[in-house]
Amino acid sequence: MNDFEFHSPSSLEEAFELLDRYGDDARVMAGGTGVVLQMKQRLSQPGHVVGLRKVPGLNSIGLTGNGSAGGIEVGAMVTHRTLENDPTVVQILPMVAATYHHVATPRIRSMATVGGGLVHGDPNEDPPPTLIALGALVVLTSSSGRREMPVEELFVDYYETDVQPGEILTSVTIPQQPPGSGSAYLKFLPRTADDYATVSVAAIVTRGNGNTCSDVKIVLGAVGMTPVHATQAESLLRGQTLTPENIAACASAVKEVVDPLDDFRGSAEYKRDMAEVFTRRAIEQAIQQTLENRPAA
């Protein structure tokens, strides 16, 4: 690892001052699980590392809004394990708890933070597909103000996000699933239980009258340079009857938009096929959940 200076600001203002002073030569550190590895491998050689561990106010999980219009607001430094075990999250956003539970191992989840996981920008990560499907927003704060952005727009390229030098991701707002919807996050793990996904799919299906699909969200991970939101595939199911044929047509359409890499987790061709299979299964599970969640007549 190269030599650098480590800073432990005790307020956001102090952190912004450091980031502004050192510009491109500064790197934010949260849990460190991504950034320390990159520094060990010399993929990143910052002169200044700004640790957020002592910055107050980034560690809470709170409710936003009311009833089904509400959701949760998660501070950037909340760890994966804290989020997945939070009773409110488990109750109102079980899909989020389940998705974070799929990340790596309990040890990594005790260290890795929600903010760090997003700014890491690795397209193989588990949380982004689920957060995009739910329409989550991030708040980016800097010395010159604050901007909100859908998680979907955060990812620019392989390990590249729209977070600018000087900005800190301070919180993530996650809306609840629409009423009448069901969801699933499937992570295909043919190698070991602690691996990154070979292919992953987040699906949310909202049921309209009868057996129709009033809305559907399908977002895939590990099949491109960024998470892939399969909007074209969604449009084949939205407004249609939830028949096996329509579901199959929708799942098949994801093959047109995924662009996986050939690697030790599988060939590009295999991953493309698995993207279809896991999309179909995710939609089926989400539909099953809409039936289970339906209030008794």
Add this chain to the structure above:
Amino acid sequence: MNQQIRLTVNGTEHRSEVPARRLLVDFLRYDLGLTGTKEGCSVGVCGACTVLIDGEMAASCITLAAAVDGAQITTIEGIAQDGKLHPVQQAFIDHGGFQCGICTPGQVMAAKALLDENPNPTEDEIKAWMMGNLCRCTGYYGILNSVAAAAGSTPGSNA
């Protein structure tokens, strides 16, 4: 660049000056001589370097000592009390929880973290928790049985 840090390790406060790039595992092993914590993969995967930071399980191989300034660190050297092994340590001896021993400090620290939080885990909970600690020797059932025994439940039948 050197940094001043203050870490409380197994109850003893240490004020040290370390290079910012000093990893916690190296600080423990080389600066404090606490060589019980092992390093295997160096990339967060194997669990050999597991320690507790403010009670939470962490991989010391991907943690900067400077980044956890002010924290309470617990290592394998710190869990026996008054000359008596921690119940998890004793269970690993009694139930064949180790062979070569290189992974054992990490296994024990992980198991301790589990039982601190969930004193009566089910077999599935033990498996899900311990999945991040690799062992090339035991075939894992010795470990599973040891953790179950330390939790006071009946070890499985595969010992």
